[in-house]
Amino acid sequence: MAEITPMMRQYFNIKEQNSDCILFFRLGDFYEMFGDDALTASRELDLTLTTRDRRNENPDERIPMCGVPHHSAEAYIGRLIAKGYRVAICEQVEDPAEAKGLVDRDVVRVITPGTRIESSMLDEGVSNYLCAVCAGEDGSAACFAELSTGELGVSFYPAGDDSRLLNDLGAFMPAEAVVSSEATDAFTAFLTDKLDCLVQRSDALFEYDHTVDTICAWFSVDSPETLGLTGSKQAVRAVGALLEYLKNTQKTDLSHINRLLVNSGGAFMELDIQTLRSMELVAAQRTGEKKGSLLWVLDKTKTPMGRRLLRSWVLRPLVSTVEIKRRLDAVEDLYANTVARSELLRALRDVGDIERIIGRIVYGTANSRDLKALEYSVKALPSVLALLEPMQSSLISKLKTTDPLTDVERVIRETIEDDPPFSVREGGMIRTGVSEEVDRLRALLRDSTGAMAEIEAAERARTGKKLKVGYNKVFGYYIEIPRSSSETVPDNYIRKQTLANCERFITQELKELETTLLGAKDRLAALEYEVFTDLRDRLAANVGRVQATSRAAATIDALCSLAETAVKNNFAKPEIDVSGVLDIRDGRHPVVEVMQTDALFVPNDAYMDTDSARTLIITGPNMAGKSTYMRQTALIVLLAQMGSFVPARSAQIGLVDRVFTRIGASDDLSAGKSTFMVEMTEVAEILHGATAKSLILLDEIGRGTSTYDGMAIARAVLEHCTDKKRLGAKTLFSTHYHELTAIENEIAGVKNFSISAKKRGGDIIFLRKIVPGGADDSYGIEVAGLAGVPASVIRRAKAELARLEQSGSAAPIAAQPTQDDGGQLSLTDVGGGEIARTLQKTQLDTLTPIEALNLLFELKKKAEDQ
Ligand code: ADP
């Protein structure tokens, strides 16, 4: 193999230490990638692939190479990260001009999905979490960090209960996870398959003693217990591992991560990932987009941190009446103060992403424009706070006392120019009057520019030639004379360059001036940078204050958003209690009512309690609105527990501890891969996880298997949910097995409801109203007709239906033998003989659809009459 150069040796050394990353190796103005990295990057980023040593005779030994200019590297890095790669940035860590031999290089930062801070790589409305998860005999723990904002929290869970951990992961949706090796495969599969999270296993990071040291050093405490990390060794391991990982990859000041929230459980409503997705809380299921989700309806926030906060409220509803009422009262304040609210919404528009800006300030990547953005944001705060003045609710009263950071605003305003350049290295950003030296150098530069003009004038006068003073990077300042008159020049002119129609000269005087000028320019730029970084450091020292104010601004913004939605979408303040009663009057589906523009949304009541109306069985034809009704009920509960007003005329909400949903397999086609097995796994999870205080939505479960199986399972699950000795949870149960309505008479606490539809001729009209009582029919064939299935097929289906019903092979499964069947009659019991005879006589092939319907109508009437 051909000899490798010292630089390539340096490259290979660094690459070896960062083998799990794509190494961006700084060479002059470029980042270069070599070998496999180059192959990957050229493929993923559409970069031209070249080779390093083109002179090597053997093409197989040539090292593939590609590169990106350093000034546009961020966009390329962002794309690689989004595709799940990790990128190590290797810089020249000494000045090439001063290096003896090879320039020293080192990795200054590793960028990964969970450690992105660049605004170009992040969605401003979504928090980007990194997490560390570990488990042991005493339980498990997960630590979450948001590097761009400094948020850090840890939750721990008792042994044997993985579901809470998985639910938290589902709510935080981390982009990246570091996990200890005790984590099971099922767990990592959840992270990678369900959450599309980049997972890395490590045990070294989780070594207990080491994590204790890391935590103590990070927070300057003697023991992790000082931070509230008591009672869980796993929590200590998770926090320590996460901090260590950040330290190893970021290699810079991370003092914006200065608070640890310890969540020992119980503060938020847990939502499992199925429920979270099928309720479309933050993303529509079909598209994966925010549009069409609950958050999309609620989000009228004006600031990025408000947007992130509201999203977290939606993902983590509350379970304490006190907390919920605090939010609701604040929303009510803003709801009632129309003028203040609209002015707040306007004022908040001027507030930028304070939380991420202060993060970048501490991190050391903020430029002077970021500082200006902070200044303008802070400047808007006093008027925001003043607008809250008339409001009295406890949460708003507390928000009124927010630190307006006037000193922060002033110091930036007084130091940084109004429209500073993007680069912090080229000067032009510090105001006059801030630094005497800056002012002096600027005056010098101004004078020298004047001096240059003076030289030009003087030389013109002296020589009588049409000369001018110019500048280029190679020769510096020069005197340029047209070729026609450049033969004779004064003695002190030194000829430097001959061009087609002019010649260029320098003089001693010009050189001296140039030295002062360029020296002054460099010094000025360096000095301005120093003033800037000094200011940035001073601001960084205020990180805690700025973060606190940012949190307050986010809260005001999120509350305003909820109030504005309440007004615009006609929501009402719910009554919250612990009665176990849900009493919703004229409830609506918050998203469907907005999305559906062609028809008015029909409101419906819902009443459930822990006693006589524990379980509602909802029947009705396909497309009647069963799923919509069940979801709106659950969404109203979730909204209320987020502290939001609800789409109803009135609502009394007895708190629930959890909401569970399962949508039957064949209804869940959007997920693309739902099978009966998945459906049953999820039903199992619900039956294990729910309590008497839960609200369960079972939407046509048991569809993915044969009729008998399906009906049997549906019935057994329903019995389990409703039985007080087993679950006794509030359950909304929709089914197309209208035979199951018989249960109403068999189990106390079960009530039948149906969504009414009317047949008119061959058509079916949906009334969208929920009414007591079960549906008499599935109307499946009518709906098929409505959907455009050819008339001949519909005719055939009707005949087949009649045959099946007559022969009894689709008869309802027998009620439990000990119980009375409550007088429910089946088709085969009544007038079966006559109906069968009529059918046998009928020539199906000659019937028109209308005649068929009329016939069916008659037959049905016969059945009912008897
Ligand atoms: P089902 O579950 O009974 O098959 P869906 O709940 O999916 O029916 O409802 C079908 C469609 O009917 C919805 O997409 C919606 O457009 C409309 N719909 C449902 N409920 C209402 C309502 N209360 N008012 C107006 N339109 C409704």
Ligand code: MG
């Ligand atoms: Mg449905």
